[in-house]
Amino acid sequence: MSFASKKHFAGQHIALTVEAPGFTETAFIKVAEGGMIKAATVEEPNAGYNLRERHTGVREVEPLSLEFGMAGSKWALTLMEQIVDSQLHNKFSGQIIHADTNFEGQYTYQFLNALVTEFSLPKLDAKSKEYAFLKMKVQPEAIDFNIAKSPKLPPANSSRQKHWMSSAFRLTIGKEDVDASSIEALSVKVGAKAYQTGGFMLPQYTPTGKLEMPKLSFTVPMGGCAALVRWFREAVCKENTAEDAAGYEKDAMIEFLDSTRSKVLYTVDLMRCGPETFSLIKGDDATTRAMKFDCYVTSMKLTPSGEGLI
Numbered sequence: 001m002s003f004a005s006k007k008h009f010a011g012q013h014i015a016l017t018v019e020a021p022g023f024t025e026t027a028f029i030k031v032a033e034g035g036m037i038k039a040a041t042v043e044e045p046n047a048g049y050n051l052r053e054r055h056t057g058v059r060e061v062e063p064l065s066l067e068f069g070m071a072g073s074k075w076a077l078t079l080m081e082q083i084v085d086s087q088l089h090n091k092f093s094g095q096i097i098h099a100d101t102n103f104e105g106q107y108t109y110q111f112l113n114a115l116v117t118e119f120s121l122p123k124l125d126a127k128s129k130e131y132a133f134l135k136m137k138v139q140p141e142a143i144d145f146n147i148a149k150s151p152k153l154p155p156a157n158s159s160r161q162k163h164w165m166s167s168a169f170r171l172t173i174g175k176e177d178v179d180a181s182s183i184e185a186l187s188v189k190v191g192a193k194a195y196q197t198g199g200f201m202l203p204q205y206t207p208t209g210k211l212e213m214p215k216l217s218f219t220v221p222m223g224g225c226a227a228l229v230r231w232f233r234e235a236v237c238k239e240n241t242a243e244d245a246a247g248y249e250k251d252a253m254i255e256f257l258d259s260t261r262s263k264v265l266y267t268v269d270l271m272r273c274g275p276e277t278f279s280l281i282k283g284d285d286a287t288t289r290a291m292k293f294d295c296y297v298t299s300m301k302l303t304p305s306g307e308g309l310i
Contacts, residue, residue: 013101013103014029014096014097015097016032016066016095017095017097019093019094028068028071028072028073029067029068029096030069031065031066032065032066032109034063035061035062035143036061036062036143037061037202038059038060038061039056040056040057040059040060041055041057042054042056042057059201060202061139061143063137063139064114064138064139065135065136066138067135069133069164070133070164070265070266071160071164072161077304079116080188081303083190083211084211084300089190091113091114091115091141092113092114093112093114094110094111097109097153103152103153105149105151107147108148109143110144111142112141113205114139114140114141115138115192115207116136116137116190117190118188119134120185120186120187121187122134122135122185123183124166124167124183124254125166125183126180127167127182128167130165131164131165131166132164132256135185141202141203142202164256164265165258168259168261169255170257171183171254173228173250174252181219182218184218188213188214189211190207190210191207191210191211191212193205193206213297213298215276215294216270216273216295218292218293219281220293222288228293229291231275232293248274249272249273251272252270252273252297253267253268253270254267255268256268265305266302266304267302268301269300269301269303270299270300271297271299272297272298273297274295275293275294275295278292278293278294
């Protein structure tokens with residue numbers, strides 16, 4: 001085959017199909033990395049020879065990292081809500097197809113019995129022009145892959161994704177709206193433990209039940225910081241008695257808005273948030289100043305509200 005007749009893969013021509021309990025969805029996928037089998041090499045000394053013998057030992061599947069649009073991610077948001085709200089961990093399977101420049105499938109990767117080990121809601125920034133993308137890290141128990149032609153990828157429908165802008169959001173702390181200019185990504189880590197059984201080469205994974213809550217980090221122009229600074233000063237700087245220390249915790253709410261700012265698409269409730277630190281930073285340009293606040297989060301609740309756009 002001549003060089004000119006070869007078709008090259010296109011990095012962004014990827015399709016993700018997920019088979020989770022109750023539904024099969026294809027997400028608006030942007031990145032799919034990792035998820036391959038890794039074999040540990042074992043060295044054995046040989047007394048009658050100067051070189052060591054080598055052979056493959058324990059094998060394991062590396063974590064699979066995914067990034068996809070909030071539109072078309074109902075399956076992922078449902079899994080996240082079950083983990084956070086109900087402590088319910090469901091394994092799921094799926095496949096990823098990589099296509100060439102003509103959208104013809106060339107490489108197929110399948111994963112089985114995957115557990116969610118980490119997910120990150122998108123960073124929000126009022127200056128951003130980017131769509132909102134969800135990041136997820138999963139741990140498969142088994143994989144398979146093959147280079148072979150498959151049917152053409154269907155054209156992606158991006159109309160719903162256009163409603164999910166990372167610049168459209170609203171932050172509320174306590175009962176007051178906060179004029180935040182940005183909110184850092186909220187990442188939740190889910191504990192999972194591998195265990196080997198004699199009848200299988202690859203380990204199996206079980207959830208440990210541990211959830212590592214994210215930090216609430218957000219930036220506010222100095223002109224809108226008065227109430228927040230008073231809250232931090234009362235909670236962090238002053239000496240308090242044990243009776244009133246818990247009273248400084250507040251509930252927060254982050255709302256993902258559509259592109260018109262008139263409809264709430266998704267709500268994240270952060271319960272019992274407490275102030276940790278704040279710092280002075282540059283604002284939108286060198287002539288303005290802003291404050292960045294960091295708070296701990298005790299628990300959270302995820303609530304979809306933009307049906308038809310998820």
